[in-house]
Amino acid sequence: MFYLWKRSQVPLKNPTRISKIDNLIIFLICILISIISSYKLLLISPLSISDIFSWLLTFTEALISSWILILVSKKENPTISSIQIILVITLLLAVQAAKLVLVSTISPLSLIIPPALIISQGLGSITALTWVSIASFIWPEPQVAINNNLFFILLVCASVVSVLGGRIRSRAQLLQLSIFLPIGSFFSQWILIGEDKISLIEKQEFVFANGEIFSDSLLLAIVMLFTILFIPIFESIFGLLTKARLLELADKEKPLIRRLSIEAPGTFEHTLLICGLAEEATRMIGGDVDLVKTGALYHDVGKLHAPNWFIENQDGANNPHDEIDDPLRSAEVLQAHVDEGLRYARKNRLPKPIVNFIPEHQGTLKMGYFFHKAKEKNMKINENDFRYNGPVPQSKETAILMLADGCEAALRAMDISASDSEALEIISKIIFSRQKDGQLDHSNLSKGEIFLIKRAFLNVWKRIRHRRIQYPTTNNNTFS
Ligand SMILES: [Fe+2]
Ligand SMILES: [Fe+2]
Incomplete structure (x- = not known):
């Protein structure tokens, strides 16, 4: 009864129409995301039927995930434009591609958190949270499993950015976030990953490991600061309207x-x-x-x-x-x-x-x-x-x-x-x-x-x- 009352009282907004060409571009990007996320599974030789099956599964999984992401962004922003949908999935494509190339050199934190900040600022927290879960989930190389603790820290940090990013009302608060988040990630990595290593590896390697954690967090802070610098450019190119821009206007x-x-x-x-x-x-x-x-x-x-x-x-x-x-x-x-x-x-x-x-x-x-x-x-x-x-x-x-x-x-x-x-x-x-x-x-x-x-x-x-x-x-x- 309550549902029916709510439906009759709050009609849905008319969604914006997306042209056929834009739909085709969006579809092609989704296919590319699926290819990038799954093609490594086909590189095994000799290929068995079960390999092809698992490739097909990952491919479909990636395609469905991209589709879910688009649906969620449309639901949260009924008047979302096609260029904004293209931005969201292109960021996913870029992260998938970057993971392939940089997986062994750069921490996933620096790859996933900055785009989450842009999406949460421009298109809301729910779209950003969905983006984060999909970007962390479609991993092109399942065999290179990342440290469980790091994955946990990544999810917590990205969720914090997604939720706060949608609420932040000034550039000063954004700056504070870009400084405190890397500090938080540094200490949590030190506690959760560093201590792990102290018990397993020699002291010398522990120092090295902490050096990595430190440089990872520093890189995260730098990438986040650059993202904040570039947010106004994203605003004008993709017509994103962040809270900070609204209040400035x-x-x-x-x-x-x-x-x-x-x-x-x-x-x-x-x-x-x-x-x-x-x-x-x-x-x-x-x-x-x-x-x-x-x-x-x-x-x-x-x-x-x-x-x-x-x-x-x-x-x-x-x-x-x-x-x-x-x-x-x-x-x-x-x-x-x-x-x-x-x-x-x-x-x-x-x-x-x-x-x-x-x-x-x-x-x-x-x-x-x-x-x-x-x-x-x-x-x-x-x-x-x-x-x-x-x-x-x-x-x-x-x-x-x-x-x-x-x-x-x-x-x-x-x-x-x-x-x-x-x-x-x-x-x-x-x-x-x-x-x-x-x-x-x-x-x-x-x-x-x-x-x-x-x-x-x-x-x-x-x-x-x-x-x-x-x-x-x-x-x-x-x-x-
Ligand atoms: Fe008036
Ligand atoms: Fe008027």
């Missing part, structure tokens, strides 16, 4: 946001309030809060092309729309804030998930005011000329931003003496009009989630009202 000192606060202060204020509304609502439905906060910050940057054409920046001065008195041209100016926003986003190399907020926050909404003005003037009009070009919101986060954008002005204008039910009524009315217009059709927001969004907006309204209530001051104007 959300910095209000970024030149584009600074420009917005100086040249379009009204829009900046509107943006800040929307950030609060969208953040609260996204937290309520369990969405990506960091994504929506950053997306909200950039949603109206396009207004920078002509700030005084938007009411929030007019400050009681002349309205240029009244001066031109042409509803069709006014509608073009409104659409231009989306087109210009996309241009600013390209110029500032904003990642795709953030760029999506720019056209999707307006969807294909009707510019009601100018549409009615055109009707009043008996102009021959096409309704589509007074609608934004879209697309309608494709994710829950962009849909929340659209709803917050719609409610912001109404909530701001509301009287502070208004009751909660009055505020809720206005919020519900605005959201229902978007729903009726088909703007939420592709967002995957369920009825239950829309209910929670309304509640969240109401909570923010209560906060605004509380802030606007004048506190009584003492005679000498001091506060305690």
Whole structure:
């Protein structure tokens, strides 16, 4: 019963379509992984039927593992792009190939942990954990069995990186991880492997063995530091959006946001309030809060092309729309804030998930005011000329931003003496009009989630009202 309720309340996100050519490339890489992981089994001479059988088994095992990895990454990231899937399996292919060449010289820790860090940062912990288990599992040379203790340390370290990597919110924390993890691996190898050797081998060899452990850990630290240095390059090539990148973009000192606060202060204020509304609502439905906060910050940057054409920046001065008195041209100016926003986003190399907020926050909404003005003037009009070009919101986060954008002005204008039910009524009315217009059709927001969004907006309204209530001051104007 609970399962059925959950399914009806939380529809799945629409997965991104992967082209036939990309599918073929992905399939070929998987075949290559399987070949690399199993071909050594065919090099035995003379070949017996059981050898061929065990080769076929390893080959199929590797192929199925790669397929499972792709499935898990798609499940964790429903909107994953084909280039990101190619990245995940190419990293697996690279590790398999590196194992063949470097197996006797480099510790598996330095081969498996750095890619796990990249995957966990860009695509989440579950994908990274799956990647780690498959990369450790498909071993091209089963006869060169690695030390059980080392394998244990490898799994623990890689799992720590995968879990923490998905949560880390700043580059400084990444740096700390890249220093403390090798130190941890050094001591655990010393205790688990070094002591092993002390009882079995002479003292001189123990020193040598520890030298290896030390150099392995040092190599791990160096490779991890290089990986952190290269993560921004991976971000821009593969469109990965790490938490650290999101938070960097959300910095209000970024030149584009600074420009917005100086040249379009009204829009900046509107943006800040929307950030609060969208953040609260996204937290309520369990969405990506960091994504929506950053997306909200950039949603109206396009207004920078002509700030005084938007009411929030007019400050009681002349309205240029009244001066031109042409509803069709006014509608073009409104659409231009989306087109210009996309241009600013390209110029500032904003990642795709953030760029999506720019056209999707307006969807294909009707510019009601100018549409009615055109009707009043008996102009021959096409309704589509007074609608934004879209697309309608494709994710829950962009849909929340659209709803917050719609409610912001109404909530701001509301009287502070208004009751909660009055505020809720206005919020519900605005959201229902978007729903009726088909703007939420592709967002995957369920009825239950829309209910929670309304509640969240109401909570923010209560906060605004509380802030606007004048506190009584003492005679000498001091506060305690
Ligand atoms: Fe807008
Ligand atoms: Fe807006």
